[in-house]
Amino acid sequence: MVTFQNVYVNARAAVAGPQEAKGPLKDLFDKTYDDPYCNEKSFEKAEQAMVYDACDMALRKQNLHLSDMDVIIGGDLINQLTSSHYFARDTHVPFIGMYGACATSSLVIGQAAIWVEHHLATRAMAFTSSHVATAERQFRYPNEYGVQKKETTTSTVTGAGALVVSHQKSNVRIAAFTPGKIVDWNHSDANDMGMAMAPAAYDTLTRHLKESQTSIEDYDMIVTGDLSKIGFSFLMDLLYQEGYDAHNRLHDCGLMIYNTSEQDVFCGGSGCACSMCVSMASLLTKLEQGEANRIMVIATGALLSPVAIQQKDSIPCIAHAIVYERSEQS
Amino acid sequence: MDQKRLEETAKKHVPNQHKGKNALIAFMSGGIMGLIGQALVTFYTQVCSMDEKTALSMMVVTVIIVTALSTGLGVYDKLAQICGAGLFIPISGFANSLTSSALEGKSEGLIYGIGTNMFKLAGSVLTYGIVSAFFFGALRFLFFGG
Numbered sequence: 001m002v003t004f005q006n007v008y009v010n011a012r013a014a015v016a017g018p019q020e021a022k023g024p025l026k027d028l029f030d031k032t033y034d035d036p037y038c039n040e041k042s043f044e045k046a047e048q049a050m051v052y053d054a055c056d057m058a059l060r061k062q063n064l065h066l067s068d069m070d071v072i073i074g075g076d077l078i079n080q081l082t083s084s085h086y087f088a089r090d091t092h093v094p095f096i097g098m099y100g101a102c103a104t105s106s107l108v109i110g111q112a113a114i115w116v117e118h119h120l121a122t123r124a125m126a127f128t129s130s131h132v133a134t135a136e137r138q139f140r141y142p143n144e145y146g147v148q149k150k151e152t153t154t155s156t157v158t159g160a161g162a163l164v165v166s167h168q169k170s171n172v173r174i175a176a177f178t179p180g181k182i183v184d185w186n187h188s189d190a191n192d193m194g195m196a197m198a199p200a201a202y203d204t205l206t207r208h209l210k211e212s213q214t215s216i217e218d219y220d221m222i223v224t225g226d227l228s229k230i231g232f233s234f235l236m237d238l239l240y241q242e243g244y245d246a247h248n249r250l251h252d253c254g255l256m257i258y259n260t261s262e263q264d265v266f267c268g269g270s271g272c273a274c275s276m277c278v279s280m281a282s283l284l285t286k287l288e289q290g291e292a293n294r295i296m297v298i299a300t301g302a303l304l305s306p307v308a309i310q311q312k313d314s315i316p317c318i319a320h321a322i323v324y325e326r327s328e329q330s
Numbered sequence: 331m332d333q334k335r336l337e338e339t340a341k342k343h344v345p346n347q348h349k350g351k352n353a354l355i356a357f358m359s360g361g362i363m364g365l366i367g368q369a370l371v372t373f374y375t376q377v378c379s380m381d382e383k384t385a386l387s388m389m390v391v392t393v394i395i396v397t398a399l400s401t402g403l404g405v406y407d408k409l410a411q412i413c414g415a416g417l418f419i420p421i422s423g424f425a426n427s428l429t430s431s432a433l434e435g436k437s438e439g440l441i442y443g444i445g446t447n448m449f450k451l452a453g454s455v456l457t458y459g460i461v462s463a464f465f466f467g468a469l470r471f472l473f474f475g476g
Contacts, residue, residue, distance in 0.1 A: 042437035142434035144401045145451065146410025146417060146426045148352070151345050185336045195343065199336055234343045238331065241339065 001178045001211040007113045008327065009172040010123075010164045011064065013057035014280035015050050016273075017132070017158025019265070023258045028281035029159075030057045036133060036158065043133035047076065047083040050160035051129045055087070058125070058162040066091050069164070070121035073097075073111050075104035076129045077156075077272055078138060083129050102197075102226050103180065103301030104128045105276040106320035109163065110177030113322075116165050129160035130271030139190070139306055152192035154228045154270035157257055161276035163284075169327065171288045176323040178208040182303070184316040190302075190309050193317075194231025194254075194267060197300040200317035201227060202238045204298055208321050216246045220292035223283060225275035225299035225319070226254035228267035253278035253297075275299040279324075287326045296323045352414050359416025367393065367420075390421055397425040402433065427451040 021032035038046040074084040081097040088095040100107040112124040135156040183200040254268035304315045374385035400406040435447030
């Protein structure tokens with residue numbers, strides 16, 4: 001666990017696609033798109049446009065420019081971090097690309113916080129993005145392929161989120177970052193990643209509580225990234241078996257971003273943008289407005305490779321935790 | 331947490347697969363596809379006065395065109411999610427795999443995009459179709475003399 005004394009969230013933004021714009025968080029996003037192409041020629045370019053919009057909006061909120069950033073840290077789900085790198089080529093600012101599948105959000109935010117805390121950067125920006133069409137294409141089948149999906153499948157969130165951190169005081173500070181260990185319990189069903197990731201979330205959560213000598217009651221909300229319905233109930237069960245009572249504090253971004261009973265999203269949302277958009281749009285607003293004082297986000301990632309899955313290998317999973325706190329001095 | 335306990339706990343959270351319901355819907359929708367096919371054959375033979383062989387080919391072509399169009403319009407995958415094998419097994423499944431792969435490759439151009447990707451999913455159907463045709467043809471030649 002890494003703790004921070006002096007890292008504040010100065011600006012943030014979240015943009016989201018058409019499906020997310022119909023969900024319960026629709027009014028909290030800074031921008032939503034009616035068209036999955038976001039007026040671009042391909043889905044890949046659409047994802048880059050979303051990253052651009054999210055970063056641009058975050059910077060504008062504090063009248064900042066890209067040149068004010070000492071480092072930008074970002075990631076996405078596409079091979080070679082295409083969306084992140086193609087966005088970063090226009091920024092002319094030192095850039096670090098990171099991959100942690102759907103856990104990338106906490107990874108990049110934690111990394112940005114480390115840079116700021118240790119005075120390696122005065123200001124740092126972190127972002128992640130994902131797009132349902134680019135992810136389907138890379139990890140599953142062509143978008144229009146008519147294969148019957150299993151009920152355990154999740155829907156990749158289309159969106160992007162960005163935040164700027166620095167020493168400059170604000171209402172929300174980043175208090176701690178617990179990098180995850182890879183947990184692989186020989187689960188190999190790529191259509192049921194919530195189940196695969198739950199033990200990783202369990203490991204990070206219990207390890208964080210032990211190392212920080214805190215208990216579940218010390219957090220107003222503990223929010224997992226994208227476990228979906230099945231993974232979430234699996235995690236609850238694991239915690240219950242070990243004597244943790246978490247039922248009114250534990251939430252899941254994948255279940256918060258969509259109305260799973262009305263929207264056609266199978267078990268819930270997933271993807272790098274899932275935990276990022278929910279954190280930026282909803283969770284940090286709760287801290288800012290004083291509805292909560294301490295929130296832990298455990299972004300969960302299934303680090304699968306389609307080739308390894310076809311070679312009958314299992315899915316290594318990881319979960320990174322970030323703790324946000326409300327700070328009274330603004 | 332040990333592997334065995336994880337597996338035992340996980341089992342409790344596996345949702346019902348609705349296999350019976352899916353099979354029934356596939357049976358019904360597959361049947362409807364057959365009915366549509368037969369109606370098309372009857373239409374081509376009776377109304378368009380085609381001979382049966384041409385009418386059969388025309389029926390297949392019609393199903394392929396309708397599938398390709400509905401794939402492009404984004405309707406097919408929604409229907410297929412409901413119907414499952416009912417749409418996947420007939421020629422519509424094959425047509426959809428070609429069209430969806432071609433659509434996906436569109437952004438990378440005609441050669442490396444559409445050309446290379448079009449048979450990405452249908453390739454295994456063709457490969458094993460041809461391999462099994464070879465073996466069954468060889469067996470037929472050996473035992474029945476052609």
